Amino acid sequence: MSESTTRDHIVEAADKLFYEQGYEHTSFTHIADAVRISRGNFYYHFKSKDEILDAVINERLANTRSALEQWEAENSKPADRIRCFIQIMINNRDKIKLYGCPVGTLSTELTKLNHASKAGANELFSLYRTWLCRQFMLLGRKADADQLAMHLLARSQGVATLASAFHDEAFIRQEVRILCDWLAGLKEKNS
Amino acid sequence: MSESTTRDHIVEAADKLFYEQGYEHTSFTHIADAVRISRGNFYYHFKSKDEILDAVINERLANTRSALEQWEAENSKPADRIRCFIQIMINNRDKIKLYGCPVGTLSTELTKLNHASKAGANELFSLYRTWLCRQFMLLGRKADADQLAMHLLARSQGVATLASAFHDEAFIRQEVRILCDWLAGLKEKNS
DNA sequence: GACAAATTAGGACGTGCGTCCTAAAAATTG
């Protein structure tokens, strides 16, 4: 029942490295050095580099799902839940400043590589999209809930991209404030 | 005085390929096939792959500068000039849908690679930033002109990222409409 | 402690990459 912990270490290290320096640019040697195992040992746990990527994506999907569930469980008001989403930009501001958004940058890279797992990476976006859509519906915006979800996702992506390009942490805080105001303004339009 | 046209062809093909499939993933063979020249011939025109990247960035910088100048020359009102900027998302929607924003995706990639030319790529962002900043100042928003410029840049980046992830062209049009409304609302706050 | 299974180490293999070198071809000049 208990999985080998080495596999988890590999996925964990690959997750971090794929985020920090990109999937293509990360080699087996990089991951091996991080996990402190032999390069040949990989192929006992994974058949290929692509399989590691799939494992990383699946773990990110699982982590995201549980985070969304938690936000939903810990907050009864949909606006507070959405604020949780916005808040992750503040919580992860250090890494965003350096590496951008892990969801957006992976999606962008795999799309350019036309990689087989690009659909899996975009599934991460869909996870947030449908969750946010549901929250906006609960907020009384049934008609344009998905539009609002996409809008908020796009705003977040843009913040991450520019914060990373200019290494500007204050910009993140500023935009988060604007987004919270935008959210507060939305509530007044409840039906 | 007249430069060899081969060099221009190389830069042109590299520009296109770097945009479509990323810098790292584009090899000399790819460019050579596009330009129809021998692989060894590159090193007469460029000493390294990085040098081609610099040439591509410099051309993009020059093209951007002339585009900004033209928008400024053809429109007397700053709001109309800003609308020109927003409008490029419509004009380039086909490519954005497939490959995202050329500025943002290159900046993201070079940042992850920690490439020496990442500063040059970010200079493209700065070009738009300072130009937009100036337009917002002319619009009477002296106090928060740079903030508005960054905000608009971020919104554009987010739109490109999500449009590419979901291959959604309608989303681009939708967000452009919202951005134009946002811009129109700004004008009312003129001092 | 002997045996089997699971796990790891380390290196071999082929491929594609960026780079470099040299000779051929083309263009230019007198």
Next chain:
DNA sequence: CAATTTTTAGGACGCACGTCCTAATTTGTC
């Protein structure tokens, strides 16, 4: 047309990569 420079072609080189193979080691079981 000869001489010289500019431009191109094609392949060699070393290196790093993903992949694969096999032997050693560790772990678990009776």
